[in-house]
Amino acid sequence: MESAIILILALILIGNVRQLKKVRPLVLLCLVAVGFTVGIVVNQSGGPVAAVDQTKTQLVKILRTLNKKNVRQANKNDSLKAKLTSKAQELGVSLDEQETTPQTSDDDLAKLTYQGQQIITVNNNQPGFSQADLSTARGAWQHYGDLDSLNRATQADALLNQSLMPKTKRERLTVNPTGWHNKLISSGWLYNRSHLIGYQLTGQNNNWKNLITATRSLNDPAMVKYEDQVADYLKASPNHYVRYSVRPVFWGNELLARGVQMRAQSVGDNSVVYNVYIFNIQPGVSLNYADGTSRVN
Template sequence: MRKNKLLQLFMPLAVVVLLLGGCSTTNSRSVKSAGDPVASQTKANKKTQSAISSLDSELTEKRKEITDLKAKLAKTQPAASESSTSAAATTASDLANLDYTGQQEIIVNKNNPAFTDADLSTAKGAWATYSDLDGQNRVTDANALLNKSLMPTAKREPLTWNPTGWHNKKTAHGWLYNRSHLIGYQLTGENNNPKNLMTGTQTLNTPLMLAHEMDIAYYLKQSTSHYVRYEVKPIFRGNELVAR
């Protein structure tokens, strides 16, 4: 009888313990399940923040590029305006009447040299011609279809020919005048040719003319199939002996 009472007492206790154990397991799973969305959201937030940082960096770089381009545009606009104004002078007489205003280069004829198809033909290969001196012994015109085949291999000899207007003077910055080739020696090998030499200021000869000649020489050296149609025509005002 006593044994039966003890069994009856333990059975409810066991049920209570089992119920409590079940509750404990259920609560643990519930907490774990509740934690997964938070972890996922945290991971997603970090990814979003990383993307935002990357876009911010790209935006900063683009803004800098825009600022640099605006600054470059601001510098080139005045020069373009000056060039377009000066380019109105297209004939020899128009150019001869221009006075120096601090700008050493201008665009002529909207940068269209007006060469014909015959002028540009490479059928006969490279060539160079130099027009006769005028009545005052001034150079008149030099034309060429430049190619690597015309470029000299020998070292240039000293210049001995004095072109018209040659009265030199040395200044603090060097010689005032240079003997200037219409077509540079490195392009055709013509050196002491009276038809290819004129009196030019030092800044005309170098760096201005030399810079263009170096660009052309570099292009020609890249391939024997490269050609450049080239013409140089000095402009004189009236009977002046030094070209404008």
């Protein structure tokens, strides 16, 4: 009799297979135990049909209760995710784990292939500055690496503060960085002369060491979005400092950068923290990174 009851119990469970997918293994073991118990009851009562009906009723009740709990937990998870996402947006960080890469060398970043996401985080969004890098002992400063043998900009570093921010309007740019083959496309000019460290942060303008050829989408809104975070923080107090580093990433002897890595860390707090890589691409346009020429798709 026990075997018959267990067989019927299995059929009942199969009939509710969709709900069973949400049930933990421990709960299933409990349900099987219920079957054995019912088998014993049947032997004692001699009423198998009534026992099966009772078992089915109890199982359905248990499954429905579990399903309701799963729904409530899912709603709680959705609510928590929404709160975390909102907070992350306030902090200017991303919760998307799949869009991060541990690579930090030029070659590693240059090898990355654009997959539809222009901005990705590097090293879990941690800039990786040492305590010495964050020291304010020398006050605010800025440094621009020398041009390489191909006249390409190499890197720009600074300890930013209000004292470095310009007080005059920016003049017209006249420098043509490597890979400069600009042209009009449907959305406007394809390229911008892009500052590694934005003019609003240091006042550097026609500085060869601080300029690269960048697509409009790379320069603004992508880079500007992160520059604005730093600028807003610096404007909030003359005592605020931000360690800042930006480097263009070239592949081999190409004249057009594949992208730009931006790192920032506010000193003394985490109001500004990021380590991102931005692809130098323009939707609807194929770029020849060897020389900066392009073709509209």
